[in-house]
Amino acid sequence: xxxxxxxxIVLSGPSGVGKGTVRKAMLQDSNIKFEYSVSMTTRNIxxxxxxxxxxxxxxxxxxxAEIANGGMLEYAKYVDNYYGTPLRRVQETLANGTDVFLEIxxxxxxQVREKMPDGVFIFLTPPDLASLxxxxxxxxxxxxTTIDKRMEKARQEIKxxxxxxxxxxxDEVSLAVKRIExxxxxxxxxxxxxxxxxYKMIGDK
Amino acid sequence: xxxxxxxxIVLSGPSGVGKGTVRKAMLQDSNIKFEYSVSMTTRNIxxxxxxxxxxxxxxxxxxxAEIANGGMLEYAKYVDNYYGTPLRRVQETLANGTDVFLEIxxxxxxQVREKMPDGVFIFLTPPDLASLxxxxxxxxxxxxTTIDKRMEKARQEIKxxxxxxxxxxxDEVSLAVKRIExxxxxxxxxxxxxxxxxYKMIGDK
Numbered sequence: 001x002x003x004x005x006x007x008x009i010v011l012s013g014p015s016g017v018g019k020g021t022v023r024k025a026m027l028q029d030s031n032i033k034f035e036y037s038v039s040m041t042t043r044n045i046x047x048x049x050x051x052x053x054x055x056x057x058x059x060x061x062x063x064x065a066e067i068a069n070g071g072m073l074e075y076a077k078y079v080d081n082y083y084g085t086p087l088r089r090v091q092e093t094l095a096n097g098t099d100v101f102l103e104i105x106x107x108x109x110x111q112v113r114e115k116m117p118d119g120v121f122i123f124l125t126p127p128d129l130a131s132l133x134x135x136x137x138x139x140x141x142x143x144x145t146t147i148d149k150r151m152e153k154a155r156q157e158i159k160x161x162x163x164x165x166x167x168x169x170x171d172e173v174s175l176a177v178k179r180i181e182x183x184x185x186x187x188x189x190x191x192x193x194x195x196x197x198x199y200k201m202i203g204d205k
Numbered sequence: 206x207x208x209x210x211x212x213x214i215v216l217s218g219p220s221g222v223g224k225g226t227v228r229k230a231m232l233q234d235s236n237i238k239f240e241y242s243v244s245m246t247t248r249n250i251x252x253x254x255x256x257x258x259x260x261x262x263x264x265x266x267x268x269x270a271e272i273a274n275g276g277m278l279e280y281a282k283y284v285d286n287y288y289g290t291p292l293r294r295v296q297e298t299l300a301n302g303t304d305v306f307l308e309i310x311x312x313x314x315x316q317v318r319e320k321m322p323d324g325v326f327i328f329l330t331p332p333d334l335a336s337l338x339x340x341x342x343x344x345x346x347x348x349x350t351t352i353d354k355r356m357e358k359a360r361q362e363i364k365x366x367x368x369x370x371x372x373x374x375x376d377e378v379s380l381a382v383k384r385i386e387x388x389x390x391x392x393x394x395x396x397x398x399x400x401x402x403x404y405k406m407i408g409d410k
Contacts, residue, residue: 158403166394179394186391189371189384198363202356
């Protein structure tokens with residue numbers, strides 16, 4: 001029996017930063033106990049994929065019905081297909097005292113933040129701080145338009161970051177995983193998350 | 206050169222919980238870089254103590270002058286002697302990008318919270334959650350007055366806890382130290398602490 005409710009952990013970040021790789025490494029890691037929330041999609045199943053493992057595969061009609069019923073924690077439409085996180089499973093797992101781990105796009109993460117503000121929102125950032133400037137200016141051979149574009153992209157990414165609780169640099173997958181684990185462990189020690197169980201312990205509330 | 210300001214870490218908790226022991230173990234640990242803030246006192250130096258190591262030993266007059274000048278981050282008077290934390294050293298160390306670690310009584314911690322709200326406030330709690338109830342009811346042989354007193358004490362301690370960011374159980378010193386280290390590492394990844402350096406990196410602000 002767990003006195004404490006599970007914690008929602010949301011990993012997101014700009015596209016191409018390596019969210020999926022970090023998530024897969026997290027799942028292989030046995031140190032931390034959590035349940036990965038499998039997304040639901042209307043796209044066709046591909047060879048080698050398993051329903052309920054890679055995705056929950058769904059028809060367009062039933063996905064839209066879920067949306068209409070408020071059954072999606074977040075969702076998006078890409079190239080005519082829906083992708084999203086079914087809400088009920090997340091709620092049930094949290095109620096059982098197990099942490100839930102989501103790896104989703106930034107727009108989805110902001111939808112989750114609206115609905116579950118006490119989640120832990122982690123922004124995965126490109127390789128490292130110091131490389132940001134060189135990433136922008138390139139090898140010195142870039143024209144001003146390219147530099148401006150990259151600058152604007154970096155600015156957008158940092159702006160996105162401001163909506164998150166933590167920024168984790170993805171310089172090395174194993175290091176990023178370690179940092180996320182530390183965040184999870186330390187978030188479990190946050191007073192607002194544990195004080196209720198102390199009060200229950202002495203019979204107050 | 207550090208882009209990030211140092212972080213103030215405050216360890217406190219009810220008397221008798223083992224703050225001093227955990228602090229000493231923290232100081233011996235080489236994993237984490239921080240500076241321990243040596244307290245100032247007006248009590249006499251004892252055999253084996255070193256000025257500037259165990260305490261900064263001061264006269265009553267100059268301690269009171271510091272208070273009057275706003276030079277103390279926190280202070281208290283016990284049995285006619287002052288104890289407190291000199292502010293300037295803390296500020297300088299933080300400005301240099303080094304974390305500062307304080308181990309102080311709960312009243313002092315609340316004074317620090319007022320002045321430096323972006324510090325990390327860690328409450329060390331008695332051995333373990335499950336023992337709280339047995340600590341209160343004893344071996345069943347306690348009279349109601351004793352139980353009521355312990356209950357009230359536990360209630361007060363939990364109330365104190367609510368003013369802190371984290372609750373760390375002191376079941377085993379090495380485990381408590383590990384938890385504190387995790388908190389420190391993960392607090393350094395908090396977006397409000399790092400986003401400024403990202404903006405600086407791209408030349409904004």
